Amino acid sequence: MVRNDPPPSMVERMTLILDAFNGRSARLTLEDVARHTRLPRSTAHRILDQLVRQRWLEHNSYGYALGQRALGLGGQDRGHGKLREAAAPLLHELQVTTGLVAHLAVLDAAEIFYLDKVGGRFASSVPSRVGGRAPAHSTALGKSILAWLEPEEVDEKIGGGLDRLTNRTIGELGTLHQELYRVRQRRGLAFERGETFPGIACVAAAIRGPEGPVAGISLVGTLNTPLEKVAPLVAAAARETSQILFPSAASPRRDPRRTPRSRTAQDSGTWSAETMNRLMALDGRGDWM
Template structure:
């Protein structure tokens, strides 16, 4: 029984993961009746919850990582947006925070492609090699970037940024793209990501990314990531929009918050070798 419970709990990849009975049965290879019986017991005991969207992690399961109230608040504010992104795109969605020179994955939502993405909730990766990390580093002072990443820039793949000068150039390009960060094969071969930061009054507090294979048309889903991060920012910092409105009245019209396909074409260009510029 313990082995079967473990099989079931392992298929839930994060706070926003939602699975049907059929999906749990298929992923665990347990008979449908057996999976249903165990799921029902786990719901009654608080390890899982059951809603119209399916089964998800319950209060007792989520409580195990729960020493950090700030991280719990970020996960709670982002959960619905991550789920919507995953359903709308069919891609893997990540939520992460910056911890020194690394990104710390707070949540992961994904469909069939999720098993091929070697990230996990609670796991870490070098910030300079991920779209998530670069999206957050772009909004820090250059001195802070060097303090965090200066001694830890290592090459994970042939495409990984391997020196501070190149990293600063990339972060400058991200700022010019209004915070959109891309990476193709920099952290893991054959995997590509687009990310943008969730920003508060004092800087980036987290980042959201969409993950696909190396040739995914990320420019088409980039506006969805931008909008999701903006909505999470408003959820976490409800007074921020009013502050931006006041600032725009003093300094002129604010830039567009959502982008048309034509605007995206102007913001994003593809280099000779498929690199995002």
């Protein structure tokens, strides 16, 4: 006899929902899940919210997908291997060219999750580690990714509480949205100076795909580091990583194998000193957030 009634226990219902995702790349809407599981829409929505909070699933404007816990500890089975491979030579080039610490990270709920860290002697002074996390709203990496999400999705991920780690940390959701607007006006460049750790400054840009941001690349230095001078290199590294990961979406005029060293600000035609001065001026406070 075929059972048509939904299972009574919460564990069975959660299992039923997870089983609806038949592949690591599967994306389902709320309606898809309700139809597949035959659960009431309100019940499916409530359980989906709980699974997202516990990182069994992730949710964005394109629907629900398997999350970090469902795909393996540390997210190693979420396609991060391919992301690391694409970004690795560019991170190395950034570090060698600038002497600063280069990071690769993804957004996980309200936090960033560090996938890679490349640095010289200065690396030990930067309190980050591969596999570590930091609040998205206080980091340049997090803000560079959040800037390309819908405002409602930002609200959902960040929630109502923005903890202040230092006296420079953004503590209100409205202020964060204003900063994300400035990031977009700066063509995706995000800055932070002492917002996560005193004495540490950072510039970042998102790696973007056809469906939105997938990760971020950053350079980290001290508060005295002239970040505006290295910002074009970060933007170029993020752009070229995107081209490697999504070649069909890349411009045919650009070679995705080129590194930040092989493309200067003058080559791009968009990152001249005058352009950078205008971009920095968009932040009226002048402190390169």
